[in-house]
Amino acid sequence: MRSEFLHFSPPSIGDEEIDEVVRTLRGGWITTGQRAEQFERDFREYVGAPAALAVNSATSAMHIALAALGIGAGDAVITTAMTFVSTIHVIEHQGAHPVLVDVEPDTLNIDPERVEAAVQQATGVKAILPVHLYGHPAEMDRIHGIARRHGLAVVEDAAHALPARYRGRLVGAPVNGLSERHMVAFSFYATKNLTTGEGGMLTGTPAMIDLARTWSLHGMSRDAYRRYTAEGSWRYDVVLPGFKYNMPDIQAAIGIHQLRRLDEMQRRRRAIVAQYDEALGALEQLETPVPRPEVESAWHIYLLRLRPGRLRIGRDTFIEELRKRNIGASVHFIPIHLHSYYRDRYQLRAEQFPVAHREFERMLSLPLSPAHSDQDVADVIEAVTDVVKRNRA
Ligand SMILES: Cc1ncc(COP(=O)(O)O)c(C=O)c1O
Numbered sequence: 001m002r003s004e005f006l007h008f009s010p011p012s013i014g015d016e017e018i019d020e021v022v023r024t025l026r027g028g029w030i031t032t033g034q035r036a037e038q039f040e041r042d043f044r045e046y047v048g049a050p051a052a053l054a055v056n057s058a059t060s061a062m063h064i065a066l067a068a069l070g071i072g073a074g075d076a077v078i079t080t081a082m083t084f085v086s087t088i089h090v091i092e093h094q095g096a097h098p099v100l101v102d103v104e105p106d107t108l109n110i111d112p113e114r115v116e117a118a119v120q121q122a123t124g125v126k127a128i129l130p131v132h133l134y135g136h137p138a139e140m141d142r143i144h145g146i147a148r149r150h151g152l153a154v155v156e157d158a159a160h161a162l163p164a165r166y167r168g169r170l171v172g173a174p175v176n177g178l179s180e181r182h183m184v185a186f187s188f189y190a191t192k193n194l195t196t197g198e199g200g201m202l203t204g205t206p207a208m209i210d211l212a213r214t215w216s217l218h219g220m221s222r223d224a225y226r227r228y229t230a231e232g233s234w235r236y237d238v239v240l241p242g243f244k245y246n247m248p249d250i251q252a253a254i255g256i257h258q259l260r261r262l263d264e265m266q267r268r269r270r271a272i273v274a275q276y277d278e279a280l281g282a283l284e285q286l287e288t289p290v291p292r293p294e295v296e297s298a299w300h301i302y303l304l305r306l307r308p309g310r311l312r313i314g315r316d317t318f319i320e321e322l323r324k325r326n327i328g329a330s331v332h333f334i335p336i337h338l339h340s341y342y343r344d345r346y347q348l349r350a351e352q353f354p355v356a357h358r359e360f361e362r363m364l365s366l367p368l369s370p371a372h373s374d375q376d377v378a379d380v381i382e383a384v385t386d387v388v389k390r391n392r393a
Helices: 015-027 034-047 058-068 086-093 112-121 140-150 206-216 224-228 249-280 315-324 340-345 354-361 374-390
Strands: 051-055 076-080 097-101 125-129 153-157 182-187 200-204 302-306 363-366
Touching: 015 249, 034 051, 034 200, 034 249, 051 058, 051 206, 058 086, 058 153, 058 182, 058 200, 058 206, 076 086, 076 112, 086 097, 097 112, 112 125, 112 140, 125 140, 140 153, 200 206, 249 302, 249 374, 315 363, 315 374, 354 363
Parallel strands: 076 097, 076 125, 125 153, 153 182
Antiparallel strands: 051 200, 182 200, 302 363
């Protein structure tokens, strides 16, 4: 058994990131400036987006996307019950309300059939907010089709989906016929495939990104870099009641180099996934993830599901047993209907989300990071196999 605890998703930080942060700190400009601008440019080119805005989290990116799209009081946004809470919080922050629907059993992504039904049934629906759970793109052709037919906006929660492809197109790139009503939010949180510690990026059309930029910085007509530098002017106007969501150059310095290393980090991620698939797919007590043929997953999270009736222990004990073997597993996510705030506010019941509810009970996420060594991966496989063997039904 390993002697040290294996963390679930440690960051992979290279010397390039560290050196760039030091240069930034020594350079005299540490908040949003030229490095944030460069990170936005590099990111936009990487995913093929028309425009991009660097912010301090994916939560902020989704919030200002909704603000820029004019979604507010009385409006409804259709989204998934199987996500991190901030996907839902941003809808509440705007005074709108979430219409939660259940997920598809294989990917646990929002079910397009249920989206269609919700558009028919709910009133005031203005947008769909799909989440590309675990890095596996949601069924976007269907979702974009529904959005086009009903004149709805689409805000994608791509917190897990860098870099992910749906029918060859990178998540974040434009989609025919939606343009101004389509925005995509990425996360650079500490555990994400690309990290800046905390951070996020929003992509969309240049006009929408300009508007989102104003929302991201107090609603001011000019950012600090354009006010304080030699060519700037101190004068500005406030055109809307914006937020404080900008990404400082200290973080952009990390992001610029993480992006350059992203493809290499993804290769490592896929190699680990292949090892898990081979070793754990052979155990009949477990279900390993099977991506759909039309996607390339970003493999942010490796989901393991316990087959019903094949083990004498449940998910909670399984995770506890892994912890005893110094392996840090986790669960993504506690479905929204189980959180007391949302359960009570919208009278949500488990029967409304049978798939999300059932799958939550038997899911866990294994450690997955390009920073993990071959030994780390072997330790995880050994621990999981041992827990399975000792607890067969
Ligand atoms: C699905 C999903 N959406 C949104 C977020 C929020 O991202 P951030 O922490 O960058 O705000 C997360 C997690 O961090 C997430 O897992």
